[in-house]
Amino acid sequence: MLQMVDLKTQYSRIKSEIDREMQEVFDSCIFIGGPKVNAFRESLEQYLGVKHVIPCANGTDALQIAMMALGLKAGDEVIVPAFTYVATAEVIALLGLTPVMTDVDPGTMNITAAHIESAITPRTKAIVPVHLFGQSADMEPIMALAEKHNLFVIEDNAQAIGADYQALEGLQAPPTLKNQVRSAISVAPRSSLPKTSVATATAAP
Numbered sequence: 001m002l003q004m005v006d007l008k009t010q011y012s013r014i015k016s017e018i019d020r021e022m023q024e025v026f027d028s029c030i031f032i033g034g035p036k037v038n039a040f041r042e043s044l045e046q047y048l049g050v051k052h053v054i055p056c057a058n059g060t061d062a063l064q065i066a067m068m069a070l071g072l073k074a075g076d077e078v079i080v081p082a083f084t085y086v087a088t089a090e091v092i093a094l095l096g097l098t099p100v101m102t103d104v105d106p107g108t109m110n111i112t113a114a115h116i117e118s119a120i121t122p123r124t125k126a127i128v129p130v131h132l133f134g135q136s137a138d139m140e141p142i143m144a145l146a147e148k149h150n151l152f153v154i155e156d157n158a159q160a161i162g163a164d165y166q167a168l169e170g171l172q173a174p175p176t177l178k179n180q181v182r183s184a185i186s187v188a189p190r191s192s193l194p195k196t197s198v199a200t201a202t203a204a205p
């Protein structure tokens with residue numbers, strides 16, 4: 001059988017490394033925060049080139065924390081791709097917000113600005129682009145749309161840590177994308193777009 005995710009093989013490739021690190025955590029009996037989590041935070045900040053990584057238990061918590069930080073109210077609409085892992089929409093519903101599903105690009109299975117635009121209503125407050133299968137969604141037009149409609153952008157990057165995104169104008173983001181977009185980035189891709197507020201990390205030590 002072809003498995004969607006083969007965790008056993010992934011684990012077997014780096015088993016000795018994982019086992020050693022886990023044993024050190026058990027030996028220290030420091031299960032919340034502590035030196036291992038700090039080292040993880042620092043190395044991910046460096047890897048992603050962001051100022052702040054906030055380590056948390058998993059990707060679902062990362063999305064929920066980012067969304068709670070935005071102060072949205074019950075009934076506010078949040079646009080998500082219809083094709084994603086359940087957690088993306090689940091946390092929106094859990095917080096009493098309304099997930100609004102859009103179609104995705106058949107080539108990449110990622111959300112696009114055109115799909116998002118057709119789903120925007122006066123109640124829309126945020127967009128959650130999901131970067132699937134290691135590929136960044138086309139963020140430049142999505143950020144421009146967010147700026148135009150004053151929307152938050154929370155990137156679900158559970159599947160694409162380390163993916164690069166090249167903005168049309170090169171490594172410098174065009175001026176219209178700077179400052180005005182209020183973004184919370186859940187494990188940002190190393191994109192050339194501005195990395196404004198929150199970066200939350202999904203992995204445990």
Ligand SMILES: Cc1ncc(COP(=O)(O)O)c(C=O)c1O
Pocket residue numbers: 057058059060061084085087088130156158159202
């Ligand atoms: C796109 C996407 N978002 C969120 C999550 C949730 O992450 P976690 O299982 O660590 O809670 C996953 C997990 O596979 C995912 O694939």
